Amino acid sequence: MTEVSQILPPDYQLKEAEPEHCPGPESEKAGQGDACAGCANKEICESLPKGPDPDIPLITENLSQIKHKVLVLSGKGGVGKSTFTTMLCWALSSDEDLQIGAMDLDICGPSLPRMLGCVNETVHESNTGWTPVYVADNLATMSIQYMLPEDDSAIIWRGSKKNALIKKFLKDVDWDALDYLIVDTPPGTSDEHISINKFMKESGIDGALVVTTPQEVALLDVRKEIDFCRKAGIKILGLVENMSGFVCPSCKGESQIFKPTTGGGEKLCEELNIPFLGSVPLDPRVGKSCDEGQSFLDQHPESPASLAILDVVEKLRDAVGDI
Amino acid sequence: MSIEPNGPPASLRDVKHIYLILSGKGGVGKSSVTTQIALTLAGLGKKVGVLDIDLTGPSLPRMFGLEGQSIYQSAEGWIPVTKYEGEQGTLKVMSLGFLLDDRGNSVVWRGPKKTAMIKQFTKDVAWGKLDYLLIDTPPGTSDEHISIAEELRWAKPDGAIIVTTPQNVATADVRKEINFCRKVNFDVLGIIENMSGFVCPHCAECTNIFSKGGGERLSKALDIEFLGSVPIDPSFVEMIEKQSLTNANIVDAYRNQALFAIFQQIIKVVQEKNIPSRLA
Structure with missing residues (x-):
């Protein structure tokens, strides 16, 4: 088993917190900015490697046999990014001819292993790199959860450490040939998002699937995520x-638990001119299947939620030009 | 850089109690719980400040119907936005959302910038006299959390209120957050x-x-007090969403909500811990 402490590249320790206008210890101007004069970290920052990242060609090489790379994004937490990533994995891997990979970028709150029913697995190291955990013959997954000493260990990391691990996931995991690599992301628009885009830009990201819930408090953060995608040049495949x-x-009456007071996802799509892939109704059995690590699509194939999910998956495959 | 004195930030000089609202998981209702604790305390005649350190997804301006408000600078520092001023209770809010030009703009920041912003939020806000300062956090155990723990190192916060939803996927992340609290000495x-x-x-x-x-199972397993269960109540969301239309006093409106009684009970349990005021 690989321990978390052993997997990181030689890390640097700053002597004190970064000053206010810090150019960033890993930026090209590290150690040279106005804020650097007199900063106790100046020497450390100056000694860090600069210039084009020599690892990017290695990442591109490692990902070269992956046909489609899709990010699952949302500005908001708890809207179902991991659930949807899981559903995508179950749906796509039910076709035995497809090879699927799922990568969990949520370092502080990894959910994917639990939902895919492989929470107690560990990652093995071989001469070709880290071997991902296989949930099925054609479904490979990678998450920090597989490296934790305890199930509930907290990963208290600042951004630079998270970035280093993300790079390892892309460069040193033996993904082999895949039809799809689905990347599950944490909420927000910060280090993980900037890094994945930077590291994968050259190998080409097909685009992002944006997940939201209907209420405005969620849509507000999702707008920010879409704004990020546009700034970063990531194509939006659609919103669900x-x-x-x-x-x-008990009574089959319908209620809106998270009220779409401003028109919900569909209206947002119209407003921002992005494809709307569909709505998935709330079904308590989805959460239950995810808690148990079972495929909801197999357990309840006739439910409206399953049908809606499969419909979205079809549209997504269409959007990446697979069908 | 100046050497930090080993004392609490001056902006928190007149703040009696500091609660952090934390959860490892996103979307469990940290901001909604923060809002309701604030409304309940203000409704009970307390002076309440709310600080939103979720920088990339600030929800509190929306929750309090304060979108589009701006922050002004005074000699003492940034002046938080006042939501409510009753005979006794007051409610003030500070969020990065107030500093953005457009509500759809994203804040794409790496760690060091977030750290600097949180430092300013703890040092440069002119809260004045407060009974309670509530700090709403983003999900995870990363830059924002490490930074706020560092900034509050000498400030003696009362501790953290942990929010979860019932399913295993959420409680697994919440366990991580509790381990974080133990590491940084938040009660x-x-x-x-x-x-x-x-x-x-x-x-x-x-x-x-x-x-x-x-949540209850988790609190038993970890020997942490269980403060209560809050059901999903669409009428609360409706009240939040409609506040800008009706112009009603939201602190009073909240007193008529079914959830008010539940939060009164939650606050009672916390207050019965008799944590001494920071100023004592």
Whole structure:
């Protein structure tokens, strides 16, 4: 088993917190900015490697046999990014001719292993790199969860350490030939998002699937994520609205738990001119299947939620030009 | 860089209690719980400040119906936006959302910038006299969390209120957050289980959409006080969304909400811990 402490590249320790206008210890101007004069970290920053990242060609080489690379994004937490990534994996891997990979970029709160039912697995190292954890013959996954000494160990890392691990995931994991690499991301628009875009730009990202829930508090953060995608040059394959509408199991009456007071995901898509891929109703059994690490699509193939999910998956495959 | 004196930031000089609202998981209702604790305390006549350190996804301006407000600078520092001023209770809010030109703009910042911003938020806000300062956080255990722990190192915060939803996927992340609290010496004041059941408005049948009891099990397993379960209540969301239309006093409006009683009870449990005021 690989311990987290052993997998990181030689890390640097700053003597004190970065000053306010710090150019960033890893930027090209590190150690030369106005804020650097007199900063106790100046020498450390100056000694860090500069210039074009020599690892990027290695990443591109390692990912060269992957046909489609899709990011699952949302500005907001808890809207179902990991659930949807899991569903995408189950749906795509049900076709035995497809090879699927799933990568969990959420370092502080990894959910993918639990949802795919492989939370207690560990990563093995071989001469070709780290071997991902196989959930099925054609479904490979990678997450920091596989490297934690305890299930509930906290990863208290600042951005630079997270970036280093993300790079390892892309460069040193033996992904082999894949039809799809699905990347599950944490909420927000920060280090993980900037890094994945920077590291994968050269190998080409097909685009992003944006997940939201119907209420404005979620849409507000999703707008920010879409703004980020546009600034970063990531194509938006489409938006899916999750947890939209709830059908009471006893009286079959429908209620809007997360009210789309501003029109929900569909309206946002119109407003920002991005493809709307569909709405998935809230079904308590989805959460249950995910907690148990079972495929909801196999357990309840006829449910409205399953049908809606499969429909979104079809549209997504269409959007990347697979079908 | 100046050498930090080993004392609490001057801006927190007149703040009696500091609570952090934390959760490892996103979307469990940290901001919603923060909002309701603030409304309840203000409704009970307390002076309340709310600081939002979720920099890339600030929700509090929306929750308090304060979108589009701006922050002004005074000699003492940044002046927070005042939401409510009653005879006794007051409610002030500070968020990065107030500093953005457009609500759709993204804040694409790496760690060092976030750290600098949080430092300013703890040092440069002119809170004045407060009974309670609530700090709403983003999900995870990363830059924002490390920074706020560092900034509050000498400030003696009362501790952290942990929010979770009932399902295992959420409680797994919340366990990580509790381990974080232990590492940085934040006392855990208790766990709130949010989204615990939904009462169907058509037939009054309660469905456990995100299962049930996860928060209580977690608190038993880790020997942490369980503060209460908060059900999903669409009428609260409606009140939040409609506040800008009706111009009603939201602190008073909240007193008529079913959730008010639940939060009064939660606050009672926390207050019964008799944590001494920071100023004592």
